[in-house]
Amino acid sequence: MNRRAFLGTGCSGLGFAVASQVGVAGPAWAAQGKPKFGSFGFDKAGRDLSIQPGDDFWRHGGGTWMKNNPMPADRASWGAFDGLAAKAETDVRAIIDEVAAKKATPGSIEQKLGDFYRAYMDMDTINAKGLSPIQAELDRIAAAKTHEDIAAIIGAPEIPTQSPLGWGVTLDDGNPDRYLVVVSHNGLGMPDRDYYLKDDKRFAELREKYPAHIGRLLTLAGQSNGVAKGQQILALETEIAKLHWDITDRRDSTKIYNLRTYAQLEELAPEFPWAAGFKANGYKDVKELIVNEITAIGPLAKLFAATPVEQWQTYLTYHVIAASSGVLPQAIYDERFDFYGRTLNGQPEQRERWKRATQALNGALGEGIGQLYVAKHFTPTAKAKMQVLVENLRKAFHVRIDGLTWMTAETKVKAKRKLTTFNPKIGYPDQWRDYGALEIKAGDAFGNDRRARAFDVTRDVEDLGRKTDKRRWSMTPQTVNAYYNPVFNEIVFPAAILQPPFFDEFADPAVNYGAIGGVIGHEMGHGFDDQGAKYDEKGVLRDWWTPADVEAFNKLGAKMVAQYSSFEPLPGVKLNGELCLGENIGDHCGVVVGLTAYKLSLKGRPAPVIDGFTGDQRFFLSWSQVWRETVRDEALRNQIQSDPHSPAEFRVNGTVQNVDAWYQAFNVKPGNKLYVAPENRVRIW
Structure with missing residues (x-):
């Protein structure tokens, strides 16, 4: 890893x-x-x-x-790091303003940066579209009938959601020249398992506020029975948390490096539909992989299979909406911030939209803006x-x-x-990333977010089977x-x-x-x-x-x-x-x-x-x-x-x-x- x-x-x-x-x-x-x-x-x-x-x-x-x-x-x-980060945001904004003032060639990095930023900043259009951009994903979740369907949704490259079992592409700790699929436990909406399990006054308060937040967000998104569903998700995530490793064990490189064949993964956790999830992700012919928290994978697979599809639908619906709040109507973001910003971190106010736009831009087209940034702010x-x-x-x-x-x-x-x-x-x-295959459209904040996510996963999938790139x-x-x-x-x-x-x-x-x-x-x-x-x-x-x-x-x-x-x-x-x-x-x-x-x-x-x-x-x-x-x-x-x-x-x-x-x-x-x-x-x- x-x-x-x-x-x-x-x-x-x-x-x-x-x-x-x-x-x-x-x-x-x-x-x-x-x-x-x-x-x-x-x-x-x-x-x-x-x-x-x-x-x-x-x-x-x-x-x-x-x-x-x-x-x-x-x-x-607020400190030295935060001050420099704020300066970097301001510097990036100035670059974008300069880019926006010029007519960009279609398909150029300037066009992509400008259209991404302007679309993210256009809250009038985002609010007017409502939940229509995400509706197809919500419909897909609602139409799921089997656990294989759920695994395929989890594996979909463009959909940001949670799962008790997650996977991705990483470096092989045992062979730095190759990339491998890595499987790890996941699935919690709060930072760590202790937030669900520890006998602590602060955590107990969060365990009350978290499902209430879920209920409000689901209600805003047009879902029925939000309060009951919030409690249901908390109960499910608590069961997931019980199977998670302690955080100190998870940072032990030796413990989490477990090289296995794909056949051994299926033997270790046969209850999880790996084939459906991997296929949806674009993985083909996976022969070897790394299993991180190896003693947790089997029990989590059993939990996945034992939990009815209807509960996973509720769980996925909340998490995909929450993870997409930045490109959904303001009321959705407000609710997410109320819990994760104000309640969890004590942050009184939201960050201005332009600051969040630069953060999103850095995530989607980071090296694209980076080229322009170093030209202005870093000397030989x-x-x-x-x-x-x-x-x-x-x-x-x-x-x-x-x-x-x-x-x-x-x-x-x-x-x-x-x-x-x-x-x-x-x-x-020394070599910048090529964003030529990433399509960025004017006025499509949600679509730009999804295409950027899929673009990153596509590169991961393409990495499998080829030598590692140490220039990255x-x-x-x-x-x-x-x-x-x-x-x-x-x-x-x-x-x-x-x-x-x-x-x-x-x-x-x-x-x-x-x-x-x-x-x-x-x-x-x-x-x-x-x-x-x-x-x-x-x-x-x-x-x-x-x-x-x-x-x-x-x-x-x-x-x-x-x-x-x-x-x-x-x-x-x-x-x-x-x-x-x-x-x-x-x-x-x-x-x-x-x-x-x-x-x-x-x-x-x-x-x-x-x-x-x-x-x-x-x-x-x-x-x-x-x-x-x-x-x-x-x-x-x-x-x-x-x-x-x-x-x-x-x-x-x-x-x-x-x-x-x-x-x-x-x-x-x-x-x-x-x-x-x-x-x-x-x-x-």
């Missing part, structure tokens, strides 16, 4: 790593231009000086900014500087591996070989994020994140190493976290560590799990240290490797003191700056429950308290709230 490890809400930026300039005193680098934040790239005014660094470094570094920058009403969180110079910084971080990681006391020489050789073969992708793809990206250039893909052993940094505060051409090098350097180190660290370390330098999932190294690494990981599991972001709600272990290792790696890279860049010279801040202080404060964020309690609770990333507070505080240099930089002593005795600090990389 193509298991990509993402930075989180967004992250990865460019570092100022030109050797002749790194470490030069303030006036020399500042003379080139003015950094966006403060005099050297850090927002000193954003600190909260009433809080000691050793008591809460996150709030010390950004507390005043967080107080003075209230969260917009249409956001569930920025890409070249980023490439230099990546290599500096790679050298620093080699140094860190050499210095490990817990890893044997045999595994060090293999680890450095993997590090050497990391493939960095920066800014944008899994994010658009205008995405504010970064990722590591273990099967291709690649680290990927889209253009949109290569901006302040992550990278600032005119910032002090220590700031850039603390920000984008930490991000690069984070993504490199994913190649050696508790899951990424299971893949060798060729991207093959296999055992390549010595048993002694595995044991030593697991002991350090368990220590980090215990540490993060003690953190309590909300009263009575603690982090799941196992769930967020991989990301926490990535953050740990990002900071220690980034700091090492900064020290190497000085080439033996002392770091300059700028505005009274030492180099190490500027480095750590920069890390805190990229993670300053406010978040609504409801969204924070959801993140803790179902997101492998720790909340921003602990991506700062949890990380620095394991780094000796941070204690020295800020004179952190016993008695400070973040102080951890040296023997209890977790030092992995």
